[in-house]
Amino acid sequence: MKYTPEQITELLEEVQAAREVTPPGLWKRVLIARATTWLQKLTEIVQQQSVDLEKWKREALQQYPTPDAYEAACKALHKHRERADRAEASAAEAWKAYDNLKAEMEALGEQSSVLKESLSAVVDELKSTKIKLEEEQRVSLHHEREMCRLSPKLAVAVETLKEISQGERSSIALAHMAADALVRIKASQETE
Numbered sequence: 001m002k003y004t005p006e007q008i009t010e011l012l013e014e015v016q017a018a019r020e021v022t023p024p025g026l027w028k029r030v031l032i033a034r035a036t037t038w039l040q041k042l043t044e045i046v047q048q049q050s051v052d053l054e055k056w057k058r059e060a061l062q063q064y065p066t067p068d069a070y071e072a073a074c075k076a077l078h079k080h081r082e083r084a085d086r087a088e089a090s091a092a093e094a095w096k097a098y099d100n101l102k103a104e105m106e107a108l109g110e111q112s113s114v115l116k117e118s119l120s121a122v123v124d125e126l127k128s129t130k131i132k133l134e135e136e137q138r139v140s141l142h143h144e145r146e147m148c149r150l151s152p153k154l155a156v157a158v159e160t161l162k163e164i165s166q167g168e169r170s171s172i173a174l175a176h177m178a179a180d181a182l183v184r185i186k187a188s189q190e191t192e
Helices: 005-021 027-063 067-166 171-191
Strands: none
16 A cells, blocks of 8 residues: 555554543554554555655656766766866967067057158158259260360361471461460360
8 A cells, every 4th residue: 555645644643642532551562563564554654655766766867967977977077167167268379469469460560650751751851862863864965966066176286286286387377276276175165
């Protein structure tokens, strides 16, 4: 027979009430008279509760982890927590490196704008120098051309002076020729 919790409570109350009502000298006789019935019922209750206890234990083991499974789960959780902590530390280091790199890139950006300005100034200076050199080259080329035109005239004047110094012509005639040559040279320089 399966006892309900109410029946178990009734049985315990019946035993307790019999003890309270029975005078102390008669309690042994009442106990002997009813002991077989009560023992049988109590034995059935203990057996029933043992069965229920085993059933609950099985159910609990199916629903809840065993101590070994719980320890294994705790170890796995601890292992995953350590991995998560390492990953978090790595992520923090990566963010720090990113922030440093970003700051360096911003600094490089500022430096590059300064370098661009400096380079622009250098380029402007080089252009100015190039223009000056081209002008000097043009003037030098013009002077060189003038020298080339004047060279034959100077050569004639030099030859005339040589002749004068060698005495082959009369000194006055030669001086007049040299003076005429120099006047022509000077006049050609002024017209150009």
